[in-house]
Amino acid sequence: xSLTEPTPVDLDRPAAGVPHPLDAATQLTARxxxxxxxxxxxxxxxxTGPFGGVTAACLMRALLDHPRRQxxxxxxxxxxxxxxxxxxxxxxxxxxxxNRSTQHWSLEITQDGEPPSTTATAVFGARPETFAHAPATxxxxxxxxxxxxxxxxxxxxxxxxxxxxxxxxxQPLGRVPRVEPxxxxxxxxxxDAPPRPLDFVALAALADTFFARIFVVRGALVPAGTVSMSxxxxxxxxxxxxxxxxxxxxxxxxRVFDRGFHDQSAELWGADGTLFVSTHQIVYYRDxxxx
Amino acid sequence: xSLTEPTPVDLDRPAAGVPHPLDAATQLTARxxxxxxxxxxxxxxxxTGPFGGVTAACLMRALLDHPRRQxxxxxxxxxxxxxxxxxxxxxxxxxxxxNRSTQHWSLEITQDGEPPSTTATAVFGARPETFAHAPATxxxxxxxxxxxxxxxxxxxxxxxxxxxxxxxxxQPLGRVPRVEPxxxxxxxxxxDAPPRPLDFVALAALADTFFARIFVVRGALVPAGTVSMSxxxxxxxxxxxxxxxxxxxxxxxxRVFDRGFHDQSAELWGADGTLFVSTHQIVYYRDxxxx
Numbered sequence: 395x396s397l398t399e400p401t402p403v404d405l406d407r408p409a410a411g412v413p414h415p416l417d418a419a420t421q422l423t424a425r426x427x428x429x430x431x432x433x434x435x436x437x438x439x440x441x442t443g444p445f446g447g448v449t450a451a452c453l454m455r456a457l458l459d460h461p462r463r464q465x466x467x468x469x470x471x472x473x474x475x476x477x478x479x480x481x482x483x484x485x486x487x488x489x490x491x492x493n494r495s496t497q498h499w500s501l502e503i504t505q506d507g508e509p510p511s512t513t514a515t516a517v518f519g520a521r522p523e524t525f526a527h528a529p530a531t532x533x534x535x536x537x538x539x540x541x542x543x544x545x546x547x548x549x550x551x552x553x554x555x556x557x558x559x560x561x562x563x564x565q566p567l568g569r570v571p572r573v574e575p576x577x578x579x580x581x582x583x584x585x586d587a588p589p590r591p592l593d594f595v596a597l598a599a600l601a602d603t604f605f606a607r608i609f610v611v612r613g614a615l616v617p618a619g620t621v622s623m624s625x626x627x628x629x630x631x632x633x634x635x636x637x638x639x640x641x642x643x644x645x646x647x648x649r650v651f652d653r654g655f656h657d658q659s660a661e662l663w664g665a666d667g668t669l670f671v672s673t674h675q676i677v678y679y680r681d682x683x684x685x
Numbered sequence: 686x687s688l689t690e691p692t693p694v695d696l697d698r699p700a701a702g703v704p705h706p707l708d709a710a711t712q713l714t715a716r717x718x719x720x721x722x723x724x725x726x727x728x729x730x731x732x733t734g735p736f737g738g739v740t741a742a743c744l745m746r747a748l749l750d751h752p753r754r755q756x757x758x759x760x761x762x763x764x765x766x767x768x769x770x771x772x773x774x775x776x777x778x779x780x781x782x783x784n785r786s787t788q789h790w791s792l793e794i795t796q797d798g799e800p801p802s803t804t805a806t807a808v809f810g811a812r813p814e815t816f817a818h819a820p821a822t823x824x825x826x827x828x829x830x831x832x833x834x835x836x837x838x839x840x841x842x843x844x845x846x847x848x849x850x851x852x853x854x855x856q857p858l859g860r861v862p863r864v865e866p867x868x869x870x871x872x873x874x875x876x877d878a879p880p881r882p883l884d885f886v887a888l889a890a891l892a893d894t895f896f897a898r899i900f901v902v903r904g905a906l907v908p909a910g911t912v913s914m915s916x917x918x919x920x921x922x923x924x925x926x927x928x929x930x931x932x933x934x935x936x937x938x939x940r941v942f943d944r945g946f947h948d949q950s951a952e953l954w955g956a957d958g959t960l961f962v963s964t965h966q967i968v969y970y971r972d973x974x975x976x
Contacts, residue, residue, distance in 0.1 A: 468946055469913045469967045471762045473806050475782035475789040490793070491766035491800040495945070495969060496912055498766040500791070500804050502781070509782040513791050515764050515804055517913050517967070521944035525972040527866045527902055530940035575818045611818055621787055622760045622808050624915040626948050626967045628941050649821035649952065650919050650960045653812035654786070655759055657917050657963050659950065661940065669941045672948050674965045676760045676808070676917045678786060681816040 414590045419448050420455045430456045430485040438553040443477025445553035446620050447602030453514050454598040456485045464497050465518040467594045467627040473513045521630050532663040533581035533645045558587040571612035578607045578648040585641035592637045601625045601673040604660045607648035608679040618679035629670035640665040705881045710739050711746045721747045721776040729844040734768025736844035737911050738893030744805050745889040747776045755788050756809040758885045758918040764804045812921050823954040824872035824936045849878040862903035869898045869939040876932035883928045892916045892964040895951045898939035899970040909970035920961035931956040
């Protein structure tokens with residue numbers, strides 16, 4: 395998520411029969427030159443532009459729709475160079491190389507002949523049966539029903555209202571940063587709101603739903619935004635079908651905050667304890683040192 | 686690191702006055718068209734091509750040398766599409782966008798008009814004084830002198846001989862994979878061999894020196910190779926100057942191995958307990974399931 399100053403946006407909840415907001419927001423039109431045209435969505439608006447996750451989801455959609463795409467998603471790296479402006483945007487995927495087992499893509503998002511607002515690379519691959527092993531374990535969360543939903547409807551950013559967050563540890567968010575840092579680590583339940591069958595488009599968006607850790611440790615909003623995010627997809631189509639629209643278990647943490655940037659690593663786990671996504675981002679922030 | 690089948694390469698150790706092997710291997714010639722020409726190095730040869738870390742180091746060198754580069758390294762993502770062939774290669778950096786606080790680059794490595802062997806994106810930025818906080822702690826390693834150096838001179842891959850590895854937990858490496866997985870996590874001391882003052886070029890290479898976790902958990906070499914690696918640079922010039930050529934503390938671990946790919950996260954720490962680099966990669970492997 396990204397922030398400079400709040401400019402609240404109203405969100406019309408979808409009526410029955412209306413496509414899920416994520417499907418509406420990631421709708422793309424293929425163009426004769428091999429690019430895809432999309433349009434920003436008020437439903438996923440953040441403070442100065444679209445929620446970074448919906449931008450990642452649009453890139454994933456373009457690749458999944460691409461006639462030359464082979465295999466399933468292995469990784470997606472998105473670099474947020476500048477906010478996408480409200481309106482139409484162009485996604486230009488370029489197939490860099492296909493080898494025996496993986497396919498490499500480079501992508502850009504452009505608008506009105508401006509330099510790219512977004513650059514990205516992606517890897518797709520075959521997922522054959524192999525030796526499998528999971529040293530990592532899913533977060534041990536309290537039952538989801540026992541946790542209070544995050545009051546997304548009170549938040550300034552529209553995109554939050556498309557997710558149901560249930561934090562095991564909900565940190566206070568004040569008007570001024572704390573003197574003592576709060577814990578960076580959080581565990582939570584996350585689900586699309588309204589519920590939606592999980593796919594790689596949704597996973598790409600979900601990977602960026604973790605609040606910037608600078609907000610969490612400072613207990614306040616400061617100017618911050620994702621600069622670069624890498625998503626590793628461990629889930630296969632079969633995993634997603636099994637998951638359906640069940641809520642995901644998730645965790646996020648950071649290693650270091652220093653000189654305007656902090657790292658952030660997060661995980662999204664399926665209901666059956668399968669790791670679907672591990673994701674890592676470097677976040678820009680501005681927060682003057684204590685005098 | 687990447688592997689298919691061993692083809693040992695001889696390495697001439699540098700004599701006094703000769704440039705450090707890393708400086709020789711990352712030497713680039715600027716071309717009038719804005720690209721850089723380099724040449725693969727036998728000293729950093731791996732099994733089927735150059736060690737991925739030296740490729741990352743060459744990309745970093747090209748950006749650091751670039752007249753339009755602003756700020757210091759924040760992130761570098763390298764996608765290994767195919768092995769770089771022995772001989773000359775071309776690095777083409779393209780400045781995607783410069784904004785107030787960050788600069789975004791896209792790069793490719795090509796040879797003889799072939800599709801790119803490597804694609805990459807990088808972010809540079811200003812590193813002003815801000816609120817700083819380090820939730821992560823460096824590995825508590827035994828004194829380096831008390832640990833046996835990894836016998837790089839016995840290994841098939843030349844690049845290993847340019848590093849001094851001292852593992853706190855050195856896993857056995859046999860001819861056939863273990864039935865029971867060994868721990869994926871390792872902590873170690875790493876230093877350039879011969880010693881070399883630390884810079885961002887060396888850090889980019891060091892980020893890929895962690896053995897593929899599939900070798901570690903299986904206790905054997907299987908076909909494997911890094912597909913995509915993201916490096917987050919937390920160190921500033923001042924940190925590197927303070928570090929000089931001191932050994933680094935390091936750790937690596939994985940979350941999941943499944944259907945031909947596993948993740949891998951690692952950290953490089955300075956002598957004074959500052960996190961210099963966090964890095965994450967997705968690794969391709971082939972390892973048939975137990976019958």
